[in-house]
Amino acid sequence: MSVLSRDQVMQWLSEVPDPEIPVLTITDLGIVRDVAVNDGVTVALTPTYTGCPATEVIEKSVIDALHEHGVERVSIDRVLSPPWTTDWISAEGREKLREYGIAPPEKSAGKRALLHGEKTVQCPRCASADTQLVSEFGSTACKASYKCTACLEPFEYFKCI
Amino acid sequence: MSTDTALLAYVTRLGDNALVLSQRKIETVTLGPELEEELANANFALDYLGQARLLYSLAGEIEGDGRGEDDFAFLRSDHEYQNLLLLEQPNGHFGDTIARDFLFESFYLLQLEALEQCSHTGVAEIAARAVKEVRYHLRHVAQWLIRLGDGTAQSHARMQQSIDDLWRFTGELFAADEIDREFTANYAGPDLVALQDEWQKNVAAVLREATLTMPEDGWMASGGKQGQHSEHFGFLLAEMQHLQRSHPGATW
Numbered sequence: 001m002s003v004l005s006r007d008q009v010m011q012w013l014s015e016v017p018d019p020e021i022p023v024l025t026i027t028d029l030g031i032v033r034d035v036a037v038n039d040g041v042t043v044a045l046t047p048t049y050t051g052c053p054a055t056e057v058i059e060k061s062v063i064d065a066l067h068e069h070g071v072e073r074v075s076i077d078r079v080l081s082p083p084w085t086t087d088w089i090s091a092e093g094r095e096k097l098r099e100y101g102i103a104p105p106e107k108s109a110g111k112r113a114l115l116h117g118e119k120t121v122q123c124p125r126c127a128s129a130d131t132q133l134v135s136e137f138g139s140t141a142c143k144a145s146y147k148c149t150a151c152l153e154p155f156e157y158f159k160c161i
Numbered sequence: 162m163s164t165d166t167a168l169l170a171y172v173t174r175l176g177d178n179a180l181v182l183s184q185r186k187i188e189t190v191t192l193g194p195e196l197e198e199e200l201a202n203a204n205f206a207l208d209y210l211g212q213a214r215l216l217y218s219l220a221g222e223i224e225g226d227g228r229g230e231d232d233f234a235f236l237r238s239d240h241e242y243q244n245l246l247l248l249e250q251p252n253g254h255f256g257d258t259i260a261r262d263f264l265f266e267s268f269y270l271l272q273l274e275a276l277e278q279c280s281h282t283g284v285a286e287i288a289a290r291a292v293k294e295v296r297y298h299l300r301h302v303a304q305w306l307i308r309l310g311d312g313t314a315q316s317h318a319r320m321q322q323s324i325d326d327l328w329r330f331t332g333e334l335f336a337a338d339e340i341d342r343e344f345t346a347n348y349a350g351p352d353l354v355a356l357q358d359e360w361q362k363n364v365a366a367v368l369r370e371a372t373l374t375m376p377e378d379g380w381m382a383s384g385g386k387q388g389q390h391s392e393h394f395g396f397l398l399a400e401m402q403h404l405q406r407s408h409p410g411a412t413w
Contacts, residue, residue: 047211047290049207049208049211049294050208050211050212050214050215050287050290050291050294051207051208051209051210051211051212051214052207052211053207080215080286080287080289080290081282081285081286081289082289083286083289083290083293084290085293134197135196135197135200136197136201136301137197137200137201137204138200141204141207141208161293161294161296161297
């Protein structure tokens, strides 16, 4: 095998979809923390939530993707620090979410959540700010359910934790 | 007690708290009073399960005997579990589960905020991730507490009863033993006395808003942190460990 560059590996990883929100790749989501090329490839991944059931699936997808590109020795390093927050989602990832119909998280995550909840959430379809929280919890741990009172469409919001 | 022994016990206790609360929450999956609450409860159970996995894996690394997360969860007996008694109490009715979560998470949030700053990297990293989840949980359960406490005469009375019933388990949250003291001394961990003041202030403020009365401190139950459990614990463990005990080494 010719010498593999880190950029090449990152490029391959940027084609691996997140299993729960397949419109995003794992690099859009910001969970690929590092790539080291040695006699194989080591990929450092961080979980979104501690109990995220997709963690093992994502690790397997990374290993499979690199195998397909001919990398035989792949190891995964789980890192926790700094912890993932929605701020790690890339600008491109935010735009993809909006197009997909999921309102992207407002910057920035943090202590605000304890006090007054989310600020205005914009409808990903009609861009109206006239929206209502339906449920703080949604189809996955990272989303809340909203509806737009302007276009009446329900939508999901990627919440800031 | 050596530094390593205390560290291992401290991390295992954190894992035990997370796993036991997760298991209690899992018992109520499908029983939520409405869909939003159903999702909340399952999400929270999953958060705690994830925290337990990280903590047990860390405990296994500290111990260095090759035990992993599953060994800690499924192959220890009741006396080896050192969770808080509050967390193993039966779920009871909806108000009881809200009271339990509120009293514990008001404490756990402060504990995690302190652990985030401690000097043991592994513990600090897990705390930094978990604190975000628990902050979200606490906001949710506090809203329920206020809604039910400041609700109808019936919901108010039942919520007050739940708080009164569980109050006797709150002393243990702050009862430092040798393991707590060693960990705090060696790794700049939480000062439970300072935490208690903060906890009382926060809990009092939410109870006031919920029009509930803060109980007087009376006799306090303890022993969970030393492996002496209430009669309910064996049943919880038997159900949780049934598969691994009946079919040792079974995998999916």
